[in-house]
Amino acid sequence: GENVEQHPSTLSVQEGDSAVIKCTYSDSASNYFPWYKQELGKGPQLIIDIRSNVGEKKDQRIAVTLNKTAKHFSLHITETQPEDSAVYFCAASKGGSYIPTFGRGTSLIVHP
Amino acid sequence: NAGVTQTPKFQVLKTGQSMTLQCAQDMNHNSMYWYRQDPGMGLRLIYYSASEGTTDKGEVPNGYNVSRLNKREFSLRLESAAPSQTSVYFCASSLSGEEKLFFGSGTQLSVL
Numbered sequence: 001g002e003n004v005e006q007h008p009s010t011l012s013v014q015e016g017d018s019a020v021i022k023c024t025y026s027d028s029a030s031n032y033f034p035w036y037k038q039e040l041g042k043g044p045q046l047i048i049d050i051r052s053n054v055g056e057k058k059d060q061r062i063a064v065t066l067n068k069t070a071k072h073f074s075l076h077i078t079e080t081q082p083e084d085s086a087v088y089f090c091a092a093s094k095g096g097s098y099i100p101t102f103g104r105g106t107s108l109i110v111h112p
Numbered sequence: 113n114a115g116v117t118q119t120p121k122f123q124v125l126k127t128g129q130s131m132t133l134q135c136a137q138d139m140n141h142n143s144m145y146w147y148r149q150d151p152g153m154g155l156r157l158i159y160y161s162a163s164e165g166t167t168d169k170g171e172v173p174n175g176y177n178v179s180r181l182n183k184r185e186f187s188l189r190l191e192s193a194a195p196s197q198t199s200v201y202f203c204a205s206s207l208s209g210e211e212k213l214f215f216g217s218g219t220q221l222s223v224l
Contacts, residue, residue, distance in 0.1 A: 042217055042218075043116070043202050043204075043215030049212070098211045102154045103154055104152060
């Protein structure tokens with residue numbers, strides 16, 4: 001089955017800095033890569049996703065890039081703010097199953 | 113709309129006790145899922161239900177049973193709780209053929 005590795009497990013940045021979280025996947029048939037944000041005491045919430053026919057996608061301060069050849073994808077957050085502090089999960093899934101395999105999560109801490 | 117509602121939010125059990133975690137969604141979704149979240153382990157799928165009347169095992173089904181009561185409700189039962197089942201449990205739902213998951217706010221379970 002699919003295996004998703006996520007790094008780093010913890011990321012500490014100063015407000016205004018950029019943050020990058022990286023994930024790799026093992027199944028070349030995977031074609032959908034979502035990112036979820038989990039705030040303290042809440043369930044994960046989808047913040048951005050990318051499909052395998054696209055190399056990059058942006059939504060305001062967040063962006064995701066995908067390298068199908070290397071089987072890795074990354075989340076980029078620019079101009080970080082304290083409210084960006086949360087646990088971020090990457091995931092991968094493929095058509096027909098639609099059930100995502102999650103990475104182990106990254107705890108992002110943004111210091112004011 | 114409430115989205116995905118989980119009850120209870122917190123529960124403490126003694127080893128060997130049984131309990132049922134309840135989940136209901138009001139988004140008319142066909143698919144429902146149960147995940148557990150443990151520190152450093154990410155989100156692991158316990159069981160899922162692709163549609164009313166069907167259930168399938170996920171990555172970590174041992175010690176659990178599920179019931180898809182109707183389209184709205186999907187319950188998770190621990191017949192004889194063990195300390196290894198201490199975790200945060202999340203229910204999620206999605207439309208058939210769609211990859212985006214909607215999560216509840218979780219149940220924090222401690223088994224002593």
